[in-house]
Each structure stands twice: as C-alpha cells, then as structure tokens.
Amino acid sequence: MSTRPIPPYFTANLPKSITFKVCYNLEVQYFKLINKTSVITGLGLTILSLFAIVIFINNTQNKLEVKEFQASEDVQTLSPTPTFTPESVISEPTSTPTVKSCIGDCVDAFITFFGWPDNSPSGNGIYFKKSQFPETVHEVAGGVGTYQDPVTFASDPDLYPAGTKIYLPYLKKYAIMEDVCAGCVENWKNNGRIHVDIWMESGSTFESELSKCQGYWTRRKVEIEIDPPRGKEVDTKPLFNNLNGACLSDI
Numbered sequence: 001m002s003t004r005p006i007p008p009y010f011t012a013n014l015p016k017s018i019t020f021k022v023c024y025n026l027e028v029q030y031f032k033l034i035n036k037t038s039v040i041t042g043l044g045l046t047i048l049s050l051f052a053i054v055i056f057i058n059n060t061q062n063k064l065e066v067k068e069f070q071a072s073e074d075v076q077t078l079s080p081t082p083t084f085t086p087e088s089v090i091s092e093p094t095s096t097p098t099v100k101s102c103i104g105d106c107v108d109a110f111i112t113f114f115g116w117p118d119n120s121p122s123g124n125g126i127y128f129k130k131s132q133f134p135e136t137v138h139e140v141a142g143g144v145g146t147y148q149d150p151v152t153f154a155s156d157p158d159l160y161p162a163g164t165k166i167y168l169p170y171l172k173k174y175a176i177m178e179d180v181c182a183g184c185v186e187n188w189k190n191n192g193r194i195h196v197d198i199w200m201e202s203g204s205t206f207e208s209e210l211s212k213c214q215g216y217w218t219r220r221k222v223e224i225e226i227d228p229p230r231g232k233e234v235d236t237k238p239l240f241n242n243l244n245g246a247c248l249s250d251i
Contacts, residue, residue: 135163145173
C-alpha cells in the first residue's frame with residue numbers, strides 16, 4: 001500500500017524523527033478515515049439492498065394478489081347462475097322449461113296441489129260440479145290435462161269464475177276452475193297474490209308419498225296462461241300414480 005508524501009514546506013525544517021512521526025500520524029488518521037468511510041458506505045449499501053428487497057417482495061405480493069383476483073373473477077364468470085329452489089320437500093325437476101311459451105294473457109302465480117287426503121272433506125269432491133255449473137267439465141276432481149279434459153284446479157272464484165281455463169307450461173297441462181281454495185282466497189284478498197291449487201290424482205293410500213310429490217311440483221312463482229287457445233303442447237302422464245305411490249320426476 002502506498003503512503004501519501006508530506007508536503008516539503010511542512011517538513012523542510014523538521015528533524016527526521018519528527019518528520020517520521022508526523023507522517024505516521026497522518027497515515028494512521030488517513031486509514032481511520034478510510035475505514036470509517038468504508039463502514040458508512042457498507043451500511044448505506046446494506047440499507048439500500050434491504051430496501052430494494054422489501055420493494056421486490058411487495059411488488060411480488062401485489063402481482064400475486066392481482067392474479068388471484070383475476071382468477072376469482074374468471075371463476076365467477078364461468079360459474080352458472082344459481083337457480084331458484086322452491087319451498088318443497090324435493091327439489092324442482094331440472095326439465096322445467098326456461099323458454100317463454102306463454103303468448104296470451106300471462107300472469108305469475110303461486111302453484112300448489114291438493115289430493116284426496118288434504119281435500120275438505122277428504123276425497124275427490126268439488127264445489128263447481130258440471131251438473132250444477134255447465135261451464136265446468138267434471139262431477140269430481142279429475143282430468144288428464146288436455147284441452148277437452150283439463151285437470152281440476154281450485155282458486156278464488158272472485159278471481160277466476162267457474163269454468164275458467166288456464167295452461168301451465170311447466171306441466172304441459174290445461175286446467176279448469178272447479179273448486180274453491182281457502183288459502184287461495186286469502187292470498188288474493190290480503191296480498192294480491194294469484195294462487196292456484198291443482199288437483200293431483202290420488203286416493204286414500206300413499207298419503208306420505210303424495211305429500212312429497214305435491215311439494216316436488218309446487219312452485220312459488222311460475223308463469224301461467226289464462227284462457228289459452230287449443231293446440232298447446234300437452235303431456236297426459238299423471239304427476240302421481242295412486243296405484244304404487246310413484247311421483248313423476250320429469251316431463
């Protein structure tokens with residue numbers, strides 16, 4: 001390592017021993033200054049390095065959060081919109097039509113079902129019998145769902161007079177007003193809610209199975225057509241088989 005020379009004007013009149021001491025002291029101070037500068041520089045570089053590492057980690061975390069957010073957005077975009085499940089014992093069938101098939105006087109209605117056990121009195125009796133109300137079709141609750149033989153339904157007679165026909169697209173059946181439903185009257189009078197109670201073919205047996213099947217086909221809100229024309233698509237299969245207690249699961 002080289003040493004810095006002492007200026008001549010500083011040592012010209014000094015003894016050699018003094019000159020050596022001066023040189024030595026200056027050299028020691030010089031190296032101390034160099035060491036301090038190195039330490040300070042090293043500390044500064046270390047701090048800058050740590051600061052750079054912190055910035056890098058933060059940027060990495062931000063990028064990961066952005067990617068996770070984008071991924072979650074993609075998942076939400078691809079996720080199917082949840083379908084509404086009614087208050088029923090069994091979930092709705094997946095074949096419920098989603099395409100609008102009502103072209104006439106269409107309204108949203110609350111659809112429920114009644115059968116032999118929960119009729120009042122129990123059985124298949126109806127209020128608007130054909131013998132007394134010629135605009136109706138049946139003497140007792142029945143029907144297969146065609147235009148000529150619609151299924152019996154009950155509702156508020158002030159809303160739907162006896163003999164009023166409707167078409168239920170999700171059941172692919174015609175129905176006719178032939179009975180009174182106390183719950184339907186209450187819903188219409190108090191809440192302005194259209195409530196239609198459809199007859200489900202049944203007998204005095206399989207009461208538990210019938211109740212589950214009624215819940216399966218119940219809809220809190222579904223479109224129906226009032227005074228529909230002939231020629232609508234019809235499925236005449238009964239929703240409930242009163243011979244073996246089986247419930248139709250699909251139409």
